[in-house]
Amino acid sequence: MKSRFKSKVAIVTGGGSGIGQGCAEALAQQGATVVVVDANIDNAEKVAHSISEQGGSACAVQCDISNAEAVNQAFHNIANEHGSIDLAVNSAGIACPNLFTADTQESDFDRVIAVNLKGIWACMRAELQQMLKQGSGSIVNIASTMSLRVHPGNSLYVASKFGVAGLTRTAAVEYAESGIRVNAICPGSVHTAMFSGAVTDSKEFSVLKSLHPMNRLGTPEEIANAVLWLSSDEASFVTGALLAVDGGWTAQ
Amino acid sequence: MKRLQNKVALITGCASPNGIGFGIARLFAAEGARVFLADIDADSIALRAEEISREAQDIHSLSLDVTSEPAWLEAMNTIEARFGRLDILVNNAGILIPQYLQESTLEDWSAQLDVNLLGTFLGTKHGANLMRRHGTGSIINISSVAGLIGVPTNSAYSATKGGIRLFSKCAAIELAPAGIRVNTIHPGFITTDIQIAAQKSMGDDYQRMLEKVPMKRSGVVDDVAYSAAYLASDESNYVTGSELVIDGGLTAS
Numbered sequence: 315m316k317s318r319f320k321s322k323v324a325i326v327t328g329g330g331s332g333i334g335q336g337c338a339e340a341l342a343q344q345g346a347t348v349v350v351v352d353a354n355i356d357n358a359e360k361v362a363h364s365i366s367e368q369g370g371s372a373c374a375v376q377c378d379i380s381n382a383e384a385v386n387q388a389f390h391n392i393a394n395e396h397g398s399i400d401l402a403v404n405s406a407g408i409a410c411p412n413l414f415t416a417d418t419q420e421s422d423f424d425r426v427i428a429v430n431l432k433g434i435w436a437c438m439r440a441e442l443q444q445m446l447k448q449g450s451g452s453i454v455n456i457a458s459t460m461s462l463r464v465h466p467g468n469s470l471y472v473a474s475k476f477g478v479a480g481l482t483r484t485a486a487v488e489y490a491e492s493g494i495r496v497n498a499i500c501p502g503s504v505h506t507a508m509f510s511g512a513v514t515d516s517k518e519f520s521v522l523k524s525l526h527p528m529n530r531l532g533t534p535e536e537i538a539n540a541v542l543w544l545s546s547d548e549a550s551f552v553t554g555a556l557l558a559v560d561g562g563w564t565a566q
Numbered sequence: 567m568k569r570l571q572n573k574v575a576l577i578t579g580c581a582s583p584n585g586i587g588f589g590i591a592r593l594f595a596a597e598g599a600r601v602f603l604a605d606i607d608a609d610s611i612a613l614r615a616e617e618i619s620r621e622a623q624d625i626h627s628l629s630l631d632v633t634s635e636p637a638w639l640e641a642m643n644t645i646e647a648r649f650g651r652l653d654i655l656v657n658n659a660g661i662l663i664p665q666y667l668q669e670s671t672l673e674d675w676s677a678q679l680d681v682n683l684l685g686t687f688l689g690t691k692h693g694a695n696l697m698r699r700h701g702t703g704s705i706i707n708i709s710s711v712a713g714l715i716g717v718p719t720n721s722a723y724s725a726t727k728g729g730i731r732l733f734s735k736c737a738a739i740e741l742a743p744a745g746i747r748v749n750t751i752h753p754g755f756i757t758t759d760i761q762i763a764a765q766k767s768m769g770d771d772y773q774r775m776l777e778k779v780p781m782k783r784s785g786v787v788d789d790v791a792y793s794a795a796y797l798a799s800d801e802s803n804y805v806t807g808s809e810l811v812i813d814g815g816l817t818a819s
Contacts, residue, residue, distance in 0.1 A: 482818075483818040483819075486780065486815050486818045487780045487815050487818055487819040490779075490780030490781045490782070490814065490815045491780065491781065491782055502804070527738065527739045527742035527743075527806065527807065528742045528804070528806065529742070529743070532804040533804070536802075536803055536804035536805075537804075539796075539801040539802065540796075540801075540802070540805070542801075543792075543793075543796045543801065548792035548793075548795075548796070549789075549792065549793070550789065551754075551781070551785035551786075551789035551812050551813070551814050552789070552793070552810075552811070552812055552813075553780065553781065553814065553815040553818065554780070554811075554815040554817070554818020554819070555810065555811045555818070557805075557808065557810060558805070558807070558808040558809075559802075559804050559805050559808070560804070560805075560807075560808070561742070561804050561806060562738050562739055562742050562806040562807040563807075564807065564808075565734075565735035565736075565738045565739055565806065565807020565808070566735075566739055566807075
């Protein structure tokens with residue numbers, strides 16, 4: 315167990331699977347106490363349990379982040395129990411059905427925006443309120459290459475992720491003098507359950523893979539490594555950054 | 567194991583003891599890299615290498631005019647002869663001649679284009695040729711916030727830094743199949759000799775720009791060095807064609 319984040323309390327939303335899970339495990343390996351927040355409590359508990367088994371410190375909290383009141387309650391309890399929220403990684407997000415804009419449904423719009431945009435806002439608001447009390451903190455939002463570029467059939471996801479970029483930068487500027495840094499990672503396609511669920515067609519998979527000049531997908535660990543750097547004191551002059559971790563996708 | 571253990575790194579523009587190049591060299595050495603410090607100023611660079619050698623192994627100085635293609639070829643030969651490989655190249659050498667456009671001269675324009683942009687092109691080209699043989703490598707080109715936004719008195723400098731940004735993205739796409747990553751770092755206000763020169767020439771404009779930094783302060787050389795260490799290490803294996811902004815929030819606002 316390394317000690318880069320010793321005695322730090324970290325919240326990871328969407329920590330029960332995919333990129334969030336990778337971030338939760340990486341933060342725990344570096345000594346942080348990790349609160350794994352997920353709508354699916356079974357997944358969150360599995361991750362927390364596996365971290366504990368490997369000598370790390372973690373617990374699981376169930377929360378639907380699209381419910382701002384539930385987020386407030388859950389984060390308030392976390393701060394009370396652990397004394398602080400030093401690091402936050404807002405990773406919870408969902409994919410959208412692969413449809414061109416004219417064919418999209420209102421219910422899909424509402425669902426994607428509720429989780430990916432309102433959810434991040436609700437978490438950031440609760441985290442910022444606690445971090446302002448502390449006078450310090452770091453927030454890393456998991457945005458997407460879809461915060462910087464578009465992909466046909468993904469207009470709702472793109473809209474939500476452009477919104478996350480806007481929230482990130484605005485909050486970064488607002489709290490730059492309060493000791494709170496706010497940044498985002500923009501991952502390309504990553505090997506996760508969410509990706510496999512959204513991309514089932516092998517032709518679509520090849521198309522997506524070829525959009526990355528490295529001609530491969532990323533791994534949750536590769537995203538987590540960027541999160542570790544942005545969360546650490548090494549990045550103390552970095553705020554409002556959107557860091558692409560995408561095998562070269564957005565360089566094109 | 568240290569983050570850059572046994573990697574062979576070349577960093578250009580390391581002569582200034584207060585500069586970003588030397589800061590990166592110091593951190594890379596501390597993280598276990600074998601480092602070549604390069605600069606056109608041979609005397610200063612030998613001193614810098616000696617300073618780092620007190621606490622690290624395998625630190626070398628290399629006299630290099632980044633605007634000369636024969637000099638780059640010779641540098642690559644030297645590194646290949648010594649270690650047989652190059653893992654990390656930081657194209658950091660750069661000059662700033664702050665001038666309002668109306669007072670600027672062709673000579674000063676060309677000098678900045680040569681060191682900053684031509685130097686980065688030659689370094690990336692020849693560095694990649696040596697890296698290619700092992701199918702792995704990380705090239706880090708030091709751009710600037712002036713490569714993202716306009717800055718008064720920085721027109722030539724901004725042209726070079728904006729050029730470095732897109733040049734690096736093209737190189738990243740072309741070199742991805744060869745296993746070579748290319749990224750840029752965009753420092754904002756960092757306490758270095760170049761910044762002190764800019765402060766003198768820009769007067770009130772400088773103060774106005776500094777006040778726009780949301781963190782209301784300058785950064786230090788180590789802030790940039792840490793970002794270079796991340797991009798140089800295997801931690802950033804999926805990062806290429808990316809731009810890392812180290813500016814206290816300046817360009818986010």
